[in-house]
Structure formats: C-alpha cells, structure tokens
Amino acid sequence: MRDLSRDNDFLSLNTTTVRGQAGLLDIIDAVARAGIPGISPWRDQTQACGIEIAAKCIKANGLKVSGYCRGGWFTTAGRAGFKAAVDDNRRAIDEAATLGAQCLVMVVGGLPERSRNLPGARALVRDSLAEVLPYAIAAGVPLALEPLHPMHAAERSCVNTMAQANDLCDELGTGIGIALDVYHVWWDPDLEREVKRAGRERLLAFHICDWLVPTRDMLFDRGMMGDGVIDIPYIRRLVENTGYSGFCEVEILSKDWWKRPIGEVLSTCVVRYRTVC
C-alpha cells in the first residue's frame, strides 16, 4: 500500500468538488497552486469555457487528467433515444481525447421516464456501451463504468454494484473498465471479491470522499474524507493490492463544501488525503 503522507503525487481533484465556487479555468489555476497534480473536469464545465481552451490551460499548468466526467446517460429516453445518446457519447469521447483524459467516466442512466422496467434499462445500457465502445477504442479513451449507489438506481444509474460492472466488462471485452468510488460501493459485502476480480487492468479510477451520518440529501451531502464512516484505507488497500498505481481522485458533491472558499476546500483535501486515506 502506498504511503500518501509525504507528498501529493497521487492526488487528483474532481472539479465538481468546487463547482459552486468557480469556473473551470479558475479551478485549474487553484488546483495547480495547491500543488495537486491531477484534475478531472466535468463536461458542463469544459463546455462553458471551450474544450480546446480547457485542454490548453490544463496542459500549461502541468496537470494530469485522471478522468473526464461523464459519458453515459443512455436510458433517459429509452430505446427511442439510443442513437442520440450514442452520438453524444462519441462527442464526449472526442472531448476526453482532446483533454488527454486517462478515462471517460460512464454514469449509465437509470430508468427511462415513466418506466419500471429495470432489466430493460440494463439491457439498453449494455447495447449502448457495445455501440460506443469501438469509437472509444479507436480514440484511445478507455471507458470507466462507475457503479452508482443503489439509491441512484431509478434516476442516475441502473449499474449499482462492482459485480454488475465486472459482468458488463466480461461481456464487452477490452477498452472498458471500472471507476470505483468509495461512496457508492463501501457497503457492498462482495467488494473484496469484486475488486480482485476487476484487477489492475480494469480499475481505471479510484474516487474518494466520505459517507456522512446522517446523510441529509441523497445527491449533495457527501462528506470530506475522514468526516464519515467509510473505511477508506481498507478500500484503498483492496484496490492497490491489485496493482493499481493511479490517482486518488477527490469527488465531493456537497452543498456545505460548495459554500467554502476554494483555497480552504483544496487545502483540506490535501490534509485529509495525507492523513486519513
């Protein structure tokens, strides 16, 4: 297991963590000044400033792009939306390639509107990923399936466990892996088995934050590492035991942290990364 206490070498900031405070160009600047070597921007943020400008600014600041958020969202309009969703994912792949992102994080979508057909949504996700995958491979952008917590099954992702993500990877072949976020999987009794099963090849990203008790909002009440109940070192050990040597990407969606000065958020991320992760 790596020693994180002495430097920030494997720290990355997912830019949604400070989306309340600044636009992407200012975030890039703050991340570089905080001595954080990695960044993972969101699509709406790159679109606001322009993807070419975002890529140039990230490169000028010497940052690595640990991921790009997010592709997916295949299910909103059901089968009728198949082609539009696939096309949009191809654009996201192009953007990820422009950024030099290590992966495109995939949040696959939940139930289609007015649908209760969860197996149907899952089949649509599989078919959509299969359609998008050759384009991603050609662009050199690995797709990173992110299983989302089961509380998001209806609205955001019908892929809810590492086992499901591994099954999809088995089915789809190369070019696709997994983004493991401790927030979504910490409860899973099969976590150890499924992290081993994923292995070094498939684990494309490792996201950290914490689960607060109580959690007052299902979307925007994630905690800073150390403020909640997730045993982050335990999960990091599982991940690094596979040979994972990539970034630990901080991704906190929180109405509380969005209210604080960006410098305070970033310096807290650094301290917690070094001391409790």
Add this chain to the structure above:
Amino acid sequence: MRDLSRDNDFLSLNTTTVRGQAGLLDIIDAVARAGIPGISPWRDQTQACGIEIAAKCIKANGLKVSGYCRGGWFTTAGRAGFKAAVDDNRRAIDEAATLGAQCLVMVVGGLPERSRNLPGARALVRDSLAEVLPYAIAAGVPLALEPLHPMHAAERSCVNTMAQANDLCDELGTGIGIALDVYHVWWDPDLEREVKRAGRERLLAFHICDWLVPTRDMLFDRGMMGDGVIDIPYIRRLVENTGYSGFCEVEILSKDWWKRPIGEVLSTCVVRYRTVC
C-alpha cells in the same frame, strides 16, 4: 400468481403506515373496519398500550398478525452491548409469541457508534442472531431477517441484500428466514436468483410500498404502491413462484401519508393492493 383484485384475503397493514394518525388500539379498530384481515404492529406501539391488551384487541377483531416489528439492533453499542441486545431481543420474542405473530422482523443494526468496521458489525450480527435463535425456536417465533437498502448500512442495518440474508440463514440453520420488502431490494440485480434461493421455507414476509422519484428523505418518503417506480407485480411473481402464500404487508413510512386521515390511507391501500400489486 394469485389474483388480488377480488378481495383483501392476503392484505396486511404494518401499523407504522398510520403511526402519525392514531395509537395502536385505534389502528386495530380502523384496520378491521376497512376489511383488512392482517396487521403487523411495532414494538413501541404495543408498549404504549400494553402487550396483553394489544393481543386481546387484535384477537377480538379477528386479525392475523403477519409480523411483529422489530427485533435486532444488535450493533449500536458494539460488542459491549451484546448481552443487553440479546436480552432485549428475547423480550421481543416473548411479545411476538403473545401476539401470535407469524414472525419477528429483524432489523439488525448498522455500524456501532464511532466505528467504521463494517465486517466487524456483520460478524457481531451473526453472533447475536446465533445467541437469540434457540430462544426464538423454543418460543415458536420464526426470526425474519429484513435486508435493508444499502443507503441504511451505516445507521440501521449492515445486512443489505437478499444474498447476505440467505448466507446468514445458511449459516444459522432452521428457525430463521427472510422478510422481503420491495423497497429495499427492488434495485438488486441478483434478486431473482436470491428469491429462488430463499424459497418457500425462508420467505416469511412480503412487504410492499413504492420508491418515489425523487425521494426527498431517506427514511420517511416511501410511496404508496403505484406512485413510484417499483415493478411490484414482477417481484410478487418471483416470491409467489417459490410457493409463498402469505400476506402482502403494506409498510409505508411517509411524512405525507402520516398527515392524511386514517380511513383515506387504508382505503387507498386496499384499492392499490387490488389494482397495481
């Protein structure tokens, strides 16, 4: 699959559904007048009126007791609380026997206070159940493990899937089974497999309500059947394909439904049970 449309023969009301409106004796009266043949009271409600009086009143109204809520809560004080929790569960078993309840529903508890050790909590649950089980068998009260949604792993239950409940039943032997609540398991990709695995012997209770979109509160925003996204008939078919022939117990924890007149809530339960379940 049973035809529910013509009568209320398999309908039961979990009394927490109307806990905002009335005490237990008034609820029993309202349930009987609504033509609902089953009831499942909560412990705090029987304690408020006295367990003997509750039992007498339920019997006088000709109601069957589909379950008693709840045993469990083994983990709050960690290993130090083992004996107190076991003793309290023995009292719950006695109360369930007095009521003639078909099972004692077990909500096992989440992480101990100030703990991040989820595997430890799960081991404590297993040991506590093993300690309580002989007493339950002697009293003729089956224990019904209720896997709770993973969003409750920290605070309420570290048993979060049907697979975990089945594993515990495998380990503990006879006298223990499962209470399946659609709210907690509808998202589970292994649901079909694990319901089959549980089978008729283990499925001791079947709870119904709905998952609302959006869900505004993790505890108290459950929906009336038909108002959400759960494919209840699909899950009921899985359950009844095992040979399950017991009650469909309505359990809705909802700040909205607690505000409505008790008669309106019960008549809505009847209509929805007959038309959308």
